Amino acid sequence: MAYVRVFDNETQVAGAAAVIIASAILHKPNVILGLATGSTPIPTYRELIRLYQNGVLDFSRVITFNLDEYCHLPAEHACSYHYFMRKHLFENINISAGNTHLPNGNAPDLAKEGIRYDMAIETAGGIDLQLLGIGRNGHIGFNEPAEQFTYESHVADLTPSTMEANSRFFEEEDMPFQAISMGIGSIMSAKEILLIATGMDKAEAIRKSLQGDIRPQIQASILRTHPKAVYLLDQAAASQLDCSKA
Numbered sequence: 001m002a003y004v005r006v007f008d009n010e011t012q013v014a015g016a017a018a019v020i021i022a023s024a025i026l027h028k029p030n031v032i033l034g035l036a037t038g039s040t041p042i043p044t045y046r047e048l049i050r051l052y053q054n055g056v057l058d059f060s061r062v063i064t065f066n067l068d069e070y071c072h073l074p075a076e077h078a079c080s081y082h083y084f085m086r087k088h089l090f091e092n093i094n095i096s097a098g099n100t101h102l103p104n105g106n107a108p109d110l111a112k113e114g115i116r117y118d119m120a121i122e123t124a125g126g127i128d129l130q131l132l133g134i135g136r137n138g139h140i141g142f143n144e145p146a147e148q149f150t151y152e153s154h155v156a157d158l159t160p161s162t163m164e165a166n167s168r169f170f171e172e173e174d175m176p177f178q179a180i181s182m183g184i185g186s187i188m189s190a191k192e193i194l195l196i197a198t199g200m201d202k203a204e205a206i207r208k209s210l211q212g213d214i215r216p217q218i219q220a221s222i223l224r225t226h227p228k229a230v231y232l233l234d235q236a237a238a239s240q241l242d243c244s245k246a
């Protein structure tokens, strides 16, 4: 069962998430972090940058693997996750570029790229702490609702709900309809999982993932079978939880 903690607002969620990540780095300077993109983790990354600027954190030996990347979008594109990570975290801390990893959505053979990415994670020693957001449809990474869980990194067709949610970032052009995503296997193999969710539009996905059946139609529900999964929520994201089931 996941440990759930509810905070008043998004700032407090970010503060708590940053403390957990900072503690992992302080305990293991060469920690392997799984990282996420999207609006939710931005305040957490801001907190981590502040801790670095204050001399609390040293990222020089930290290794990162991101969850996903769009297919067929240049890494330099302002909507790519390569660009997102540089802008919101990497260029503001002393991490070594060679220690940061994202799947290559422009690889000529995307199936091979998935295999390469999983092997890279495994060879590095597996993820110590995986940071996750959650989609309105319960996805984690781009593991979209499906008939079964996909364990390997794979190319995912984005669902209409994800396309609608993410199209806000693509102003003048069509957004990609596919992404390459870490699978449920690498996520669940992480030693610890930290899921953050804020805002009313996540309330239903949070309720279904924590209090509905464990099923691939709500991919995040599998996190309940992880021995060390922590959910940090704001009041809005927690608002549909039935406290009698806690």
Ligand code: PGA
Pocket (backbone or CB within 6 Å): 037, 038, 039, 040, 041, 133, 134, 135, 136, 139, 140, 141
């Ligand atoms: P968001 O995305 O943080 O932008 O809401 C989260 C997700 O889709 O996993």
